[in-house]
Each structure stands twice: as C-alpha cells, then as structure tokens.
Amino acid sequence: MATLMSGTLLPPARETRLLVIKWVIALLVPLLVFTFVWNGEAAINQIIVGLFIHNSTLGSRYDWTTLIGATIFFVLFYGLLTALAGYAVAADSGRQNPIMLWISMVVFTVVPIVLISIVNDLFVGISFSVLVWVPYFLILRFWHRSRPAVASALPRLTPLNSEEQASLVRRAIAGGFWFGLTFAVLSLVVDLIYFFSGQYGTDSGILLIWIVLRTVLLPLAGYFLGRLSGGLALRHTLKANGKKAQSSKEAIDPRLNPSLLTGLSASRSREEARDLVPNDAPLNSSGARNFYLVLLFAFLLCYPMIDPLLFGPGTEGRLSLYGDAGRYVILALGLNIVVGFAGLLDLGYVAFFVFGAYTWALVGSPQLTVLTGLVSDPHIWSWLFWPMVLVAALIAALWGVLLGAPTLRLRGDYLAIVTLGFGEIIPIIAQNMDKYTGGTNGLSGIYSPAFFGVQWNVSTPMPYYYLMLFLVALVLFANVRLRDSRLGRSWIAIREDEIAAASSGINLVKTKLFAFGAGAFFSGIAGAYFAAKLSTVASSNFSFTDSVLYLSMVVLGGLGSIPGVVVGALAVYAINVLVLAGLDNIGSDPASFLHPGYAQLQALFPNFSFGNIRNLIFGIILILIMIYRPEGLIPSARRRRELHHQAKEDEEVEVGALDATPGSAEFEKEVRVE
C-alpha cells in the first residue's frame, strides 16, 4: 500500500496535476449541480432512508423495486462519472484550453440540469437547453472561423511505448482518485452544513452513517475505477511493442497499424485519430462513448424507478408517453433500411404499420369471435401476443414485398409517387372494409400481452415501457447486423450506383424486395405493439401525414445512420408530442415563469396554444435543419462526406504538396483529382 501511495496517489507531476485539475473541475461542477442544486442528494437520501428505515413516513413512500432500481442507477451514474474522469485525464493530450472546456461543460451539462429542475419536465427542459445550445454552437463556429487559419497539424499518430502506456494508466488512476476524493470532501462539507442546520430530523442517524461511509469509500472507488478506465484507454492507443501485427485483424484495422494510418488522407486520418488516445477531445472518442452508452442503458432501464424520485408525482403518465416514443424509433429504423440504406424513397410507409396493427387487432380481440366464431378466453389468448408479433411482422413484410414489386423499375420521384399511392390506399381500404376492421370506429377491446405475474392494462404503463425497450433493443440489434453484412453492403451499393451494383453481381430485384420486406417487417412489430397498448385500432389513426412524419424522422436524424435515426425519431416525437404539450402545461400554470408571456400571447392570438402551432414549429425546424445541416443530426460518415465534400475543411492541402513534380508518386498522393 505504501508503494502504491507514493507512486500514484501523491500529487502527481505538474502536467498531470494540471490535467487532473482541469477534468476534476470540468466533471465535478455538473455533478455538484445535479446532486445539490437539483434532486440528486435528496433522491439518494430518500433511497437510503427507504432502504434501511422502512417504517418512517419518508421511508415507506417508495416500494422496494423503485428503491433498488434507483440504487443501481445512482451507483452506476456516480461510478461512471468517476471512471470518465480517469479516462479523460489519461486520454487528454493536453493541448486543449481548460477554460474552453469548462465553459462548454457548463453550457452543455449545467444549463440543461438547471432548466430541467426549473420546469420539472425532462423534455421541455432539454428543448429550452437546445435554445441555448444552438446560439452557443454558432458563436463557437463563428469564432473558430474568424481566427487565422492555423495549419492544423495532422493528429499526432506516434505509437506509445510501454513506459508511456504505464504513465497513461497512472494518469487515469490519478484522475479517478482525485475526482472521488474531491467529491467526497465537498459532499461531506455540504452534508455537515445540512446536518447542523437540523434538516435531517429523525432519520439523521442512518444518514450520518451513510455520510461517513461515503467519504471513505469514494476515493477508494475512484482509485479502482481510474485503473479500469486506464485499461480502457490503453485499448485505444497505438502501441509500439516491437511485435509485428499478429492476427489478421490487427493488420487490417488502421487504428492499430500505424503504417496504414499514415496512408490515409488528411480528413480521413483525422476521423480515425479521433478514436485514438491521446486526443485533443477525449470526450468525443470511442472510449468515452462506451461510458455514455452504459450510462444511457442504465438510465433507460432504471428510468421508471428514478422518475418518482427526480420528478415527483405523475410517473405513470410520463412513462406511457415515453414508451410510445419507442414505437417511433422502431418505425424510423425500419424506414431507414428502405430510404437510408437502399435509397428507395418510400412515402407510404404507414401502410405496413397498418398491416401490423390490424393483424393483432383481428386475432387478439373479440373481433375474432365475430369473424370466425372462435370464442377466445382473454387470459389464454393474450399469450398469443408473442408469436403474433412475429406473424404481424411477417405479414407486413409480405405486403412490403407485394407493394414494392411494382416500383422496381421506377426511379426517384416515380417510385415515391407509387409508394405514396399505396400509403393512401391501404388506410382507406381499412376504413371501408368495416365488416372486418370496424371501419372508422375501429376495433376495441384488443388484448394486452401476457407475461408471468405481470399486470398489463391501460393503467399500468410500466410493463409496456419495458416491452418497448426490449423490442427497440431487438430492432437495433437486427439493424446493426444487417448494415454490416453482405446484404447491407448490397443495399448501399444499389443506392450509390445501380448499374455498377448489377455489374458486380447484385440482383437488383431481389435486393430491393428484401429492402422493402425488411423495412416493413419492423413496422409490423411496431404495429402489433401499438394495437396491444392502445387496445383500440381505428383507421383514422393512420394517414399519409404519418408517412411523412416517419420520413422526416429519418431525414432529420441522418439518412442511413442508425444512431442518427434513433435520435431523429426521439427528437421528432419530442417536438410533436411532448415539448409542445409540456409548454402548454407550464404556460397555463399561473405560478410558472412562462405564464405572463403565455397569457400575453393568448390575448394577442385567441385560440393560441403551443399544440395548435405544432405544425408551424415543426416545419420551421425542418427547414432550418435542411438549410444548415442537411446531412442530419448524427450523419453517417458517408453522408457527411457526400453533402459537405466541397467544404473547405475537408480539402486542406498541406503547404508542401504543390512542390512535388507532376507524375511522381508524391504528386499523386497529395493532389486529389476530382
């Protein structure tokens, strides 16, 4: 222990010290705001009390599942942040100015936390933050452009020897340890203030124990988490161990093989180097992304349990809404296959959703008795939901193929019009076949799914929330697998150049039909879920407007980019359903800060409500995005290249390039012939 202490825990060397200070402040400020300004501390105290003193008034407010779920989340949350501190210290190459980082951290993390706490609504808070972020982003970009163009050196691509690798891990440990220590000390101070001002009352005993435990454990945890994140950082470095790349994988992966990396163009190697450590922007690298993904996953999984602690009453309503967002994500992912991967502009995607919804509606409801005379016992029949999801998806896929077949010889606009036609026809058919589909009134009394010991009905959104998470995870997995496969490549090839694709052996008909089928398959899944959750299906639920909405999700998020499409779907859903309704709620509440302005607007424009101007706002946002960021929110690398290839930042020619004589090898390398 003594050697450990002397080696890593004493104040480290000067540059490491600066890095540690930089990142501890950067990550600690948002964490402190979350913990003490907002509800973090209060939530944790409630958990502690609830877990150990179940009889008190405070303790019995929440049930065991909530408490345990929330515990898991908070442990992961604080742990990941500590590990991230370690990773950032290890991964930082030291070139970036700390002040810029601190300002960015405040804007991107403290502002949303504060706003969410003020409006007490997750999505309204985030959308207000977006109003702050966009101007900040534009100011930053303007400022960067106005500075004299510094010849940006290619990112340092030198491999690290084993000594440097060891110091990387030491830095990570230092970062994690000091983060944990500082946080523990600061929380201790704040808690002592609370304690001595008598705010803890009768629960103070258990809380005091907790405070002491925490102060001791946090720095320890910081040490170990730092070491873990140091190991993670090591996996993303260029190593120079003197051994030739052994496995074929290393020979191919340019990030691990320095010689391959130097052969890439400036913009491409910058792309690759962003994932390497050390780095100018460590929070953007793929290693840091692992932290975010785990945190996101924990958040989504534990959300039903932390929502009451963070946002107060009303969890059920919120869960129901947020679960619905998942349906849009699935639809967007499905459409992404058709439009994003294969490049087939489909304007009638809602048709397949209709098939999926009615498949379960016809089988899993009293309508079945009406149609076939089979009497179904709801309790037993509900179990049929699970195989029927698959059946609904397959039926939707079949229709995808059938409706896609006539479009095969058409290009671009003509294909879009035919699909638009189908998108109109199918809901109208559903409406007119009222003997089967209940016409405009639709079918009701559709059974919910059944699962062991779980109550499913309209008033319990939690099982539906988890079902939706599960379905989204499945669909995401399927999409990623498809994209990185022979089939995915053939789709992208078709999008790029049909003739070249056919001349490379790709059967155009089969591949396009597969695209339609696969896209429709996912919408069938969403349809079945929709029918079960809403328990009613009416043809008025579906129209061309929905198809356009789904398409806008895909385009907004980034055509062909899976994370982009997910974000796009959530953004569109948030704007259309959550934000505007939330603004209405807040505005009509006389006590809120929005109310005066809201009342004014209502006086000026009678019938004004945010819900009413929904389409206006949505349209404006779409137009702005198409002008300023046509590649979408999170574009795939390809798409950004397609749309911004002419931009200056891509084509930086290093100064010495034009000295090479034409015809020589160096000339070819430097000057891109377009």
Place this chain on the structure above:
Amino acid sequence: MSANRVKDEPESVGVAGEALLELSGVTKRFGGLVAVQDVDLQVKSKEIVSIIGPNGAGKTTAFNLITALYRPTSGDIRLAGKSIVGLSPDQIVTRGIARTFQNIRLFNNMTVLENVLVGQHTQLKAGILGSLFRPPAVRHEEEAARQRAIELLGFFGTALLERQEEYVINLSYADRRRVEIARALAAKPLLLLLDEPTAGMNEAETLEAVKYIRRLRDELGLTILLIEHKLAVTMGMSDRIAVLDYGRKIAEGLPEDVRRDERVIAAYLGRPAREDQKAAIEQQEE
C-alpha cells in the same frame, strides 16, 4: 464473315480450341438507329483481344450487350458454348464475366475495401438470416472475404493496400481505375471486359496499366477483351484486334495486319487521308 478474316490466324494461347466468348451476328437496334450490326467475334481462352474503332462505332454498346445491360435485337452470344442472351446483368457475373466502365463507376461513398467486398457478392453466400444471426460459417466467410479483398488489392502493389480504408472518392484517378479492376477481379471471372482502361492516363501510367493488364492474363489466367483508343497500346498488347466502324466489324486479325488494313485507316482518318497513305506507299515502293 470470312472476307473480314485475315489469312494467318495465331495459335490461341493457353487452353486452345473452343472459343470462350462467341458473338454471332449480334445486332442491336435502338428504334431507327443501328448501334451494332451483325457483328461476329470470337475470343479464345487466355487471349487478349482488343476492340478498336472511332468514337460512336458501337464498342461500348458491344460490351453492354455482352454484360446484358442491353438485350441484342438479334444474334447470339455464347460463353463457353452456352448462350447468355436474356440473362440479367448479375447472372452474367455469376457465369464468369466481369467488366469495368469507361468513366469509372465506383461506389463513391464506400471505402476501397468495401468496394472490393461488394465485388465479391457472388462469391459469398450469407442471406438475410445469416446476416442477422452471424453463425460461425458467416463469420468465417466475412473474414475470408476481407482477406481476399486485401490480396486483390495487393495485386497492384502497396499503393492501394495503404489506402484500403480510404473513401474511393478521395483517391487519384489511376488508383480508382485499379480499384475498379480489383472489384471486377473479386467476382472470380473467366472473362474480363475492360472499357478504355488507360483513358486519361499519361505515358508512365499507361505503361504501368499495360503491365498489370498483361499480368492479369499471365498470372491470373484471365481472358481479356478490351476497348482501347491508344493504338500503340493495342498494337503492343493484343493477341488479336477487331475493328468496329458504324456498328460493323470491318477488320480483324493480328495487330500488324490490322494496322496496315486500308479500311481501318480510312475509318480512323477519313478518305482523303487514305489516298495520301496510298500515295506515300507507292512512293516508298519506287
């Protein structure tokens, strides 16, 4: 047909005898325009045959007919004795014909490696279920495909290997041509159709291209049919040359014979030039 043939025909190289590719009386009409008229051509295995002719002679149309981008109005095209008329372009690739294009049709927003991987489409078997579940067979297949793609890139030396993760749109023109050929090779063809492979290249690059085209035949055993405008290249590289003009084949045979053929000279240079040429030859003989 026999009137067009030159008397001395060379021995075909490699597996002698049957023609690998045979066009018989192939005609293509686009409405009133006859792009290709009654063309006969035989390409024997492991031969390098060039098709030359002035612009608009129907050379690329002939290629498009062979690779089924167009369907012949009449006539037959046979590969290894079996007719390939009426197949779709991707089926042609499975039968063993691959091609490159006059103005390089690569998949611009994919990397070099991905382009060559797409070229292997017909050699891989993973379907939709295989892609979703990735059983070990599929994983091995993908790994082997990557390895093969790298080997194919290696055929051209280290230039492409170093840039395998680069998007093709960033590559130089000569490199893009090579990637296109590598993509065509990925399909394990028997017959390779190269449409103006040295277009836009300077002398040094052209020489290099000629070298690797020869290596395609010598090392990989491919049969090559090329369209070429640079007469020096065709003369130096081909076993036989066929000349098209206004959709008809006007000459065929060994390079030296075709070069001196009057009809060929007239087609390229026009009638007055032909008479100048005649006069020059007569003067030499005096």
